Amino acid sequence: MSVKRTVWRIPRAGSLARLARVGESLPDPAPGQARLRVEAIGLNFADILACLGLYSATPSGPFIPGLECAGTIEAVGPGTRLVAGDRVCVLTRFGAYADRLNFDQDYAIPLPAGWSATEAAAWPVQGMTAWYGLVERARVAAGDTVLVQSAAGGVGLQALGILKSVGTKVIATVGREDKRRFLETHYGLSPDSIIVREPRRFKAQLDQALAAVGATGLDVVFDAVLGPYFEPAFGKLNPEGRFVLFGAADFMPAGRRPNYLSLLWQYLRRPRLDPLAMISANQSFIGFNLIWLWDEVGRMPAAIEGLIRYAGGHKPYVGQRLPFDRAPEAMQLLQSGGTVGKVVLEV
Ligand SMILES: NC(=O)c1ccc[n+]([C@@H]2O[C@H](COP(=O)([O-])OP(=O)(O)OC[C@H]3O[C@@H](n4cnc5c(N)ncnc54)[C@H](OP(=O)(O)O)[C@@H]3O)[C@@H](O)[C@H]2O)c1
Known part of the structure; x- marks a missing residue:
């Protein structure tokens, strides 16, 4: 019935x-x-x-x-x-x-x-995204220096929880000043490790934050923004560094329907990578979409168990x-x- x-x-x-x-x-x-x-x-x-x-x-x-x-x-x-x-x-x-x-x-x-x-x-979705990208794919390890874009967002906060339990250094980025204050107050990040992104100054902002956490480059970048921040972050990747790209929030239209012309313009200007340069730089680029795991449901119990373990049940x-x-x-x-x-x- x-x-x-x-x-x-x-x-x-x-x-x-x-x-x-x-x-x-x-x-x-x-x-x-x-x-x-x-x-x-x-x-x-x-x-x-x-x-x-x-x-x-x-x-x-x-x-x-x-x-x-x-x-x-x-x-x-x-x-x-x-x-x-x-x-x-x-x-x-x-x-x-x-x-x-x-x-x-x-x-x-x-x-x-x-x-x-x-x-x-x-x-589940944001937690598994952070766990799958950072742990399963990027194999993040204690001591790594990790850049987390949109760190005050849903996936971003889950990522911070996982990175804390792994024991990495973290540089967090946000789009607005109030989010910086939130990360300081609620997640105990030091103000100089948080970047309020500015497209034209992002490279210099990264240098300052790296110096503040005592690092010269990034071991892992966890990015779902793309846009003008991609190249400066990729340029700071250490040898053996892993760049994890799992979204492109910069493409999000502001209105209730897409402006296809401006999306096309953005798409044509999207960043490009040189695979040959990645060989000598010894770097990895990882892309993923969690929805791909939908048909891999047998892996879900291990994923949930891993997420609980790494996120400490928070x-x-x-x-x-x-x-x-x-x-x-x-x-x-x-x-x-x-x-x-x-x-x-x-x-
Ligand atoms: N591949 C996958 O399997 C997978 C799974 C889940 C989520 N994702 C991606 O991960 C990202 C985070 O997802 P979420 O659900 O946790 O969302 P969220 O981070 O809570 O919200 C999205 C954030 O994107 C940032 N952003 C940057 N440019 C933007 C723009 N032009 N318009 C609006 N926001 C913009 C904003 O934070 P700041 O301005 O502070 O950076 C915003 O708060 C999204 O890009 C999403 O598509 C991918």
Whole structure:
């Protein structure tokens, strides 16, 4: 027997203005599935890029955005090992902007003890992004000097937690002065290791910060901004250095729909690397998209275990909570680049 639910659905990607709140019915969970009464939904930069049609994995037709949520199971399908009443956070390949949803049991993670649904919904995607990029791919090690771009954002704060437990030196960048103060106050970073990025001065800013942490170059760069900051950071990479690129926030349009001409201009001017120079410099470039791991679900338990181990079980920092019916406003906040930590919708 189906139940009623409310979702935020976009008929086709291309403009945030197309996102609409609609009621619909949800069928019973299929075998291996369970139905979640959603209590909180974690927002990701990718939600906005998907609605704008700028995300490689954007579905072609109508879709419900959202990659993660948390809540209580209220029904299970045949043969499902989960039981009604279990509290879980759930990874979804889109579909999380809903007050109820059916999910595949393999993509559920038990709510960590003592965490609220809001905290749990703020955790898996950004935590696994930081863990996968820094630990699995860049093999970050104690003593490394690591540059973290957008360090006060959702992924950035998770990265800082991991790097603290590994024991690296950290240089953090942010886009605004208030975020520098936040990192000093809440994460104990020294002011001279935090850069408020300026495109024309970024090379000099990096030199100053490197001197402040007692290093001459970077062992790891963890970057999802790209733009004018890429080349100065790449230029500071040590031999054996690893540059991890996992996003391009600099391409984020400011408005509700993309300006394709200006995106094309940015795309044509994107940074280029010389692979031959990387041989003699002994450097590595690593790109990744976590969504690639969607079909590698067998690796998820090890990923969660690794994340818990490296992040020391710390709760994520939730900077903004908005009610479910204000989803477009929450997305605009995240899109503005002014948010700190995680933005969560509460149902
Ligand atoms: N490849 C993957 O698997 C994967 C997975 C998750 C996230 N990501 C990427 O990782 C990045 C962080 O994601 P998140 O969800 O944690 O978001 P977030 O860091 O909380 O928010 C994005 C941040 O990007 C920075 N930014 C730089 N240029 C911007 C612009 N033109 N417009 C708006 N913001 C701009 C802003 O911080 P500052 O100005 O302080 O730098 C902003 O706060 C995003 O680029 C996202 O696409 C990639």
